[in-house]
Amino acid sequence: MNSRSIFKKSIVVILISAFFIAGFIACFRFFTSNSKSGRSFDAKSVPHSQIPYEITSTITLNGKKVNCDKKYVSQVSNVAMITEGGNYCIEGYLDDGQIRVFTADEEVTLILNGVDLRCLNMAPIYVESASNVTVYVPDTTTNSITCAEIGTYESALEAATYTNNSTNEASAETSENKDTPVTKKGVIVSECNLSFKGGGTLDVFGYMRNGIHARDSLYLEDTTINLTTTNNGIKATNDIIVTSGHYDLASVGDGLQADGNLTINGGTFNITTGQGSASIEKKSETPPTFDGAGMSPDAAFGNSGMPPMPPENANFGDSGMPPAPPADANFGDSGMRPEPPADATIDESDGSMSSDDSEDSADSSGSGSSEESKKKTKKSEKLSRKAIKASDTLMINDGSITIDSADDGIHADNSIVINGGSIQIASSDDAVHADNSLIVTGGKLNITDCCEGIESINIDISGGDISVVSTDDGINASGKKAEPIINISGGKVYVNSEGDGIDSNKNIVITDGEVYIDGPSNSGNAAIDVGIEDGGILVIKGGIVTAVGMSDMLDVADESSTQQSLTYVFDEYLNEGGIITIIDNSGKLISQLTLKKNCDSIIFSSPDLVEGETYTFTCGDVEGTLEATKINATNHESFQMNFPGPTTTDASKKDSKKESKKESKTDSDSE
Structure with a gap:
């Protein structure tokens, strides 16, 4: 064998060996990156020269261990403890561990520079003691922080699934536990003021309770935060102030929640709570109609909307009344029907009863313990799924907000003020709700789907562009703490509702702006509804008002x-x-x-109208005139409390006028 042949064989062996080694390394990396830890995230970091902080110490995460180049960080088991103030740059991957801050009232900055940090049973980042902590995410970096396993989230999400036949809301069992230590209450938990800065990206996976939880105040600026969590997405025990940034929040509980005030001055938000508005059948306070709609097929009551009278040949005897029960009916000594047992529970929704006996039988049949059911129901009542929520005042000055929520879209226990921004909401309950007052001075509010659109005791609209599509009232002022009132003094308001268009339990005052209402086609509601029974009135002093709907409840x-x-x-x-x-x-x-719906009436007011002028109303071949003999001219007869749906008298009146008009037209043609 010559040297040339030997050389060729050597080259082949070397190449095969190289391919084998490369393949082994690739397989090793693949299996280690997709091991039991489930790691598949590729974090990106930047050189320290691009970080605008003087770095006190660098903490390097090496899979199972934590290394530090300075004495300010100590490690106990899988916990790295920062004990002095300063700027700490954190880099690398940690499979199951925690960064904890415990200083003597000093300021700390945590720089996340390409971090993939995971912890199975507590918060991966926990600030136990400090004066203020800033989480800085450098531009172009990508970081991921995960608490617990995804199975916990999947269980919580499954419990949050709503069906039309389901009466139990999701239990908070998977995400709420009073026995859970404070270090388990989220992904990033701080006992002091917490700030986020920097233009990088931070992915937060909270498979155990909250995502980001500041037990003081929280400040958000610049950072892109993508968050998935079993309970609240971002929460502060005191205030939240958002200056800028991008926030994609998917939470089983509330999306953005402040137990104090919440202010949004900018930023982009995409928030989904529960499994979105479509996961729950819309609540509705719309009264039923009695024209056969929604009734059983054999319950058609005709045009009157009333149950039929008994047949003329019904044999009720001389009294004319239905027969009494037979004399041998066993009602006991009292002669009355027996009272329900003392332990019976009555379902207010349908009047049905159940007793302990029936519950016991349910248990024996394997349907579950009634006591457990009560506990679950109690817990479910505590689990809130509002997108943006404040316990005091919620103010939106700017920003772009998109909401798809299984509860209220925007909610405040006190007041809401919307001065600007672009907001789009789909909600299974109220789109915007404030317990006391709600003020809109500017911005664009587009409510595409909801039960009630805007609700509070005192609603004041002086600007902005508002559009509401609702299955119940579009704008509703109600409450017992004060007299409800709706003031509209500017802006553009459009309502398309199945319930009342604009409804106040007391007064509505319109002094300027443009108001257009496509009111309900069911006659149990009105385009504009005031609390006449409480002395409420509709006052129009300016602006352009157009409201179409049915006349039965017309104000x-x-x-x-x-x-x-x-x-x-x-x-x-x-x-x-x-x-x-x-x-x-x-x-x-x-x-x-x-017209977008069927109707029979219109309210119209404009500065162009002149008192004393006669106006002609037409729609197809239907025509009539109305002379403005007074400031609130109308051909509408006095208000009557009718059952929903056209009564026989009303229907006959319209049919009679229609026939009369046809006859008149026929006579005119023959002449």
Whole structure:
């Protein structure tokens, strides 16, 4: 064998060996990166020269261990303890461990420079003692912090699943535990003020309770935070102030929650709570209709909406009343029907009863303990799924916010103030709710789906662009703490509701702005509804108001109004797609609108209307006139408390007028 052949074989052996070694290394990396720890995250770091802090110490995470180049950090088991103030740069991967801060009232900055930190049974970052702590995430870096295993999250999410037939909400069992130590209450937990800065990215996976929890105040700026958690996403025991940043929050509980005040001055938010608004059947306070809709097939009550009278040949005897129970009916000594047992529980929703006996039988059949069911129900009532929530005042000055929530979209136990920003909400309950007052001065609020759109005791709208689509009331002022009132003095308001369009349990005052309401087509609600029973009135002093709906519950403007309004009820029901026009004596078009729903009435007010003028209302071949003889001119007859749905009298009246009009037209044609 010549030397040339030997050389070739040597080259082949070397190449095969190289491929084998490379393959081994690749396989090793693959299996280690996808080991039991589930690590697949590729963190990105930057050189220390790009970090705008003088680094006190660098903490290097090496899989199972923690290394530090200075004495300020001590390690006990898998916990790295920072004991003095300063700027600590954290880098690398830790499979199961914790960074803990315990200083004597000093400031600490934690620089996350390409970190993949995991902890199975406690918060991966826990600030036990310090004056203030800042988490700095350098630009272009990517970081991941995970608490517990994903199985916990999946269980919580499964418990948060709603179905139309489900009556139990998710139990907080998986994410709430009173016996859990403070170090287990989230992914990043701080007992002092906590700030986030820097333009990098931080992924937070909270498979055990909250994601980020500051037990003082919390400040958010610049950072991109992608968060998934079994309970609250970002929470502060005191205030939260957001200046900027990007926040994608998916939480089983509340998304962004402050037990004090919450202020948003900027930033981009995408928040989903529970499994979103579509996971729950919308709540509704809309009264039922009695025209057969929603009833069993054999329960059609006709146009009257009332149950049918008994047949004329029904044999009730001389009294004319239904027969009494037979004399041998066993009602005991009292002669009355027996009372339900003392231990019976009555379901308020359907009036059904159950007793301890029935619960015991349920247990024996394997359906679960009633005591456990009560506990679960109690816990479920505590689990809140609001997207943005404050216990005091919630203020939005700017920012872009998109919400899909299984509870209220924006909620405050006290007040909400919206001065700016772009907000889009889909909610299974109220889109925006404040217990006391709600003020809108600017911004764009687009509510695409909800039960009630905007709700509070005192609602004041002076600016902004508001659009509401709701299955119940669009804008609702109600409550017992004070007299409800809705003031609209500017901005643009559009409501498309299945319940009342704009509803106040007392007064509604409109002094400026543009208000357009596509009210309900069910006659149990109105486009504009005031609390007449409590002395409430609708006052129109300015602006442009257009409200279409049904006339059964119609409220007209009060005579104390200072701008001319017209409330007109058509002789016939108008169908969706029809075009209503309002024309003055000179033939000038005052207003024109296309109907999105069936209706029979319109309230219209504008500075263009003139007292004493006669106006013509048309929709297809339906036409009528109304003279503005007074400030609140109307052809509407006095308010009557009717059952929902057109009564026989109302229906006959409209049908009679319709037939009369046809006959008149026929006679005119023959002439």
